[in-house]
Amino acid sequence: MIRPGLTLVLLGLATLTSCGAPSPLREACEPDSIPDAYARAGAALMWPGMPRAFHVDDRGQLSNGLWRMRFRFASGSERAPRRVAYQDRWLPIVHWACHDGAVRWDFEAVAFPARSELDSVLAVSLVAEATNTSPAAAVAELAATLDTLSSPVFVAVEGETPESVDLRWGSGHGSGLAVARAEAPGGVRWSLRPGERRRTRFVLTSHRVDERDLEDVARPSHAQRQGMVRDYWTRQMDAGTAFELNDPELEAAMRAARVVLLACRERWNGGWIPIGGPFQYRDTWLRDGARLVSALAVTGYTNEAREAALGFAKLQWPHGPFLTQRGQLDGPGQALWLFDQAFLRPPGYAELPAIAAQAARCWRWSESQRDLGRQSGWRFGRMLPFAEPRDNELTRAQLVGNDAWMIAGYAAAARLAGAAGQRSDSIAIEQTRVAYLDDFRAALALTGSDDVPPSWQGVGRDWGNIAACWPARVLDPQDPRCERLAARLWARSGGAMLTYANADSLQSYVGADLGTWALLDGRPAAADSVLRELLFWRNASGAHAEYFSRSARDFGRNLPPHPTPAAALLSLVRNALVYDDGDTLMLTLGARADWWRGASVKRAPTRWGTIDLRFERDGDDATWEWTPMPVWTLLRLPPGARVDGAPAPPLLPGPDPTSVLAPPGTGRARVRVGEGS
């Protein structure tokens, strides 16, 4: 229910005309040409660190979870855009278009910090451009309204909740608090000649601010604000690993994913902490944040990953574990895993001893749990106790995923301790990891399941158990249980994206881990199926919904973007090119055929240092050039290719005919390939 707020319908003179005006907005971006897999349009106006964001919804309204700005046209009604798109489907310059009779209205909006990046107020600069598309004169009229919200799709989680009377427009020369300013106060009414276009500008802020602050926000032109936003995000993209893959759609998707991850962080307690999304999930979950940290770490955002990891480091419970949400006992293992991901890639983090000590405390807590369970003598006593995560598992049981993550946490803690010079801790943790793994396998055998069940009791939805194959790597990639689990889940969904509640409900990230598992099991085609689904199910800003109806293509109130599928996409592509989670560097595990026309990866952090990689197929020759590392490197051949004859020294045959091995220190390889079955 909308409560009426301030409505401004003033008739103003145009402040800009076609003569000498900037290029049409639609030249920069034709939003309706950008693909959107979902039936409901929408995009986020967001900025890293800001505690609020604006959502541009499928009616072209802007909402921050407490109030909204909406537009009315000459016909007196709202006009819904077909698409709300980021420019090039990744750059957060938001475009949408509405048609009001003969008049086409193009909107462009950008978000940026209103006063300072250290402040909490987000500002939006928005221009609305009318074009008369008919051969006759036409009237273009636009009015903007500010309303408070009741039972909105999402609610801002901080700050005051203003009444509608508080939603003031700035006058341009007044004082007091306001939330928006219009270039043509209240609206415009233009008589446009055929082909003529005019534009007007609005500025709004996420919080009520002093009118003088609004003036400061509005002082630089929209073009200047747009340029600043473009420069900022371009710099952010350039700061990470560069992927040049001859695959424009994928490269744009990776930029869009990075935008989501970088924006889904808030400042907290003097540092940074990941959040579950800019709208309805504006809170912190270890199960999502761990993925965000890892994806940032593997795509070259080392500082950002470490800052976010340090945010989680502050969330240790006094008795040792990490946990952000009630009953989510995958948290302790995920926390240790994310520390490993962030602080050991690349090596050399100076404050590692403190992190390793925290990890060791968490490990000791886990061992105390296991010891109590061992004393119980119960069937699954050596596994973590029951949990009720109040999330996707929908059961109260001993969850297999909790143990898988905890074992991954032991591996991480051992690595962290070793890297920090805490040798005895490292050895002790590793010994207990081996014992835990044995217990895990024994428990699996007791379940009677031939794959990996959701819980030791067998009940629940498949969720954390998938992580046993990757990234927890509790089971070898070649373990038949992983293959059977993947087969069961893919058969149930009928595709590589898994179902959630029912056959029509798709979940965007729960099955993405099976993509990297498939890479490690030598199934690049299966991995590519996962990637294709992740690429397809995105909106016009390149963002994923968490879950949605397959038939209606509708995500309901669960608005994109969600950071975890963004992290999944980045991790999968990165792992398809550079994989370093074992003792061997693996390159081009899942490189698509198109990429082999000549692709490069620059500034990719690995456990052994930062590397560049270039690879190409030229006829029957596959070549790689990469920064030499002090470990063996496995090189996988192009899709469908096999080694033709014995590889030339120093290369050695790989574990199968689709790969070769290069000794430590090698940085260049050429392999004669043939087509194989």
Next chain:
Amino acid sequence: MSGRWLAVAAVIAALTALACAQRPDHRVAHRPAAIDMPPAAAYDTATALVVRKEYRASLPYYRYALGRLQDDHWSPHVAFAVALGNATLGYTTRCGVMVAETRSSAERIQLLQEAFAHFERAAQLAPDGPTRARILGAVANLFFVYGFSWDSFVAYRQAHEANPKAAVWARDGDALMDMLHDPLHATRAPSPPDSVAARP
């Protein structure tokens, strides 16, 4: 979910929701003007807020009082710790939508870290077994609510050892042991805690 556990959870949730849903939005109003009153009065204010289940609003008053009370007594530490724990479970409404009263899990964990520090201090100051048992019972309940069931079980057993005459800790520990043993079919659950907000 077993019947009793469901009932306990529902009662806690309903009480919390009811208490919070009828209040205005406190998420920006928790920073009262500088508190300027005798420590005992601040403590009474905090206690009155707790009685109204306004746990989050009580926290500044507890902090103020605890920093100024002349005697370091166990009970204010426990009262504050319990209020901190309950504050992490509170809900309120914004724009007609029920939301957590705390800003985020990061804030919740920070409050819980503070809560456990005060439980620990209270345990150090406990004059006798029954007092220590009461403190451990509150710790056990907080562990249980957050899903640390083994830690909760241990705390219940320690509470029972501290005060073997009180049957409640043994009963709650046994109930939790049933759940640990058979989480799908266990029908018993630990009891919700009593209020421990006594005046010093």
